[in-house]
Amino acid sequence: MSVHLNHTIVEAKDRDATAAFLTDVLGLEPAPVYGPFRVVSLGNDVSLDVVQAGETVHPQHYAFLVGEEEFDQIWGRIKERRLTYWADPHHHEPERINTRDGGRGLYWSDPNGHNLEIITVPYGGG
Incomplete structure (x- = not known):
């Protein structure tokens, strides 16, 4: 079996608000409760299980591979919500997208400080 x-x-300061933020911006179905988690289901049978962590959250990076149409839709929702976005992971190029590897990408932050990314081509090219 492959892996x-x-x-x-x-981790989230507010589990429900974080799950709602993710599903809203990414255009996903609402996240049901499973035990202590809100389960944000992605299109490739992977889930982000959002858990209440209190005030101390360890920021992580989450990257999402999306199609061109989904990129435009997500980018549109980011702009509609007036969220700051960047072309780079260190947030030095605000209000820009990148065209690395022949695709498009951008970064933005969730309410917990997690660094979120959408890309249309995997790193290293498609």
């Missing part, structure tokens, strides 16, 4: 990522845990 596939099934899920990862996302």
Whole structure:
């Protein structure tokens, strides 16, 4: 059997608000409750299991591979919500997207400080 990522845990100051933020901006179905988690299901059978962590959250990086149409839709929702976005992971190029590897990408932050990214081509090219 090959190895596939099934899920990862996302720490949140507010579990429900974070799950709603992710599903809203990414254009996903609402996240149901499973035990202590809100389960944000992605299109490749992977889930982000959002858990209440209190005030101390360890920021992580989450990258999402999306199609060109989904990129435009997500970027549109980011701009509609007036969220700051960057072309680079260190947030030095605000209000720009990148065209690395022949695709498009951008970064933005969630309410917990997690660095989120959408790309249309995997790193190293498609």
